[in-house]
Amino acid sequence: MIVWSVANQKGGVGKTTTTVTLAGLLSQKGHRVLLIDTDPHASLTTYLGMDSDNLSHSLFDLFQLKEFSEARVKALIHQTTIDNIDIMPAHMSLATLDRVMGNRSGMGLILKRALLALRDKYDYVLIDCPPILGVMMVNALAASDRILIPVQTEFLAMKGLERMVRTLAIMQKSRQRPFKVTIVPTMYDKRTRASLQTLTQLKQDYPSQVWSSAVPIDTKFRDASLKHLPASHFAAGSRGVFAYKQLLIYLERLAQDEH
Ligand SMILES: Nc1ncnc2c1ncn2[C@@H]1O[C@H](COP(=O)(O)OP(=O)(O)OP(=O)(O)O)[C@@H](O)[C@H]1O
Ligand SMILES: [Mg+2]
DSSP states (O other): OEEEEEOOSSSSSSHHHHHHHHHHHHHHTTOOEEEEEOOTTOHHHHHTTOOGGGOSSOHHHHTTOSOOOHHHHHTTOEEOSSTTEEEEOOOGGGGGHHHHHTTSTTGGGHHHHHHHTTTTTOSEEEEEOOSSOSHHHHHHHHHOSEEEEEEESSTTHHHHHHHHHHHHHHHHTTOSSOOOEEEEEESBOTTSHHHHHHHHHHHHHOTTTBOSSOOBOOTHHHHHHHTTSOHHHHOTTSHHHHHHHHHHHHHHHHHHHHO
């Protein structure tokens, strides 16, 4: 089981889009994929056509469990309408976790422990993070083999990225293994100077961590979200999906080298 988190404290950079598109592509290759929506706004849950307000069970319930047996964790998972993709959906109550139990010991490792119970059930787990540093992001990062950081190729993007990199550095102190990070340039528009400059800067400042290509601006992503489908299932031949296919090849190669 390979676990990737998609995180950036900056909002609207393409986290949810990256999560759902990679999941779509992995599922089409026959992999069993589990999505975890850790954002109280439940964008990923809503994207896949589920009504977050009326869920019988969600990720929030995981934080109430006393033990993480396979049966108990599996009971919180929903099937989606897409073959090979399941989801542990978000509920807005996740926003209360920091206040209610943020200081409890072991609180940051709950997701990691839960995923351990599912390790034979899924090939890939993709975790969509909220744009805020809190208990949910800490759980996501701790559970992950790799962190994908989408960065919108525009002015001020570097500031948001620097904040995320600082967060990782702080969290790094409490773990042995270094975080593995891939920066994913998104919403790239080759006609604008801001896009070109950001890409150049990213390659200069993070040469070993940035994916050398970029996801282009593509309206198909928005259209796909309105249809509650990953772009891979809605517009398979689009240039945006092509870019995510290239990203996936790159990530799978990195994962192979690590195993
Ligand atoms: N490559 C792209 N080209 C054009 N539009 C895109 C692209 N990627 C994402 N979008 C659109 O940009 C908007 C924000 O994307 P998304 O929801 O994935 O960002 P996010 O980082 O998850 O946001 P948040 O921080 O609010 O969770 C969405 O409307 C999405 O459809
Ligand atoms: Mg999102």
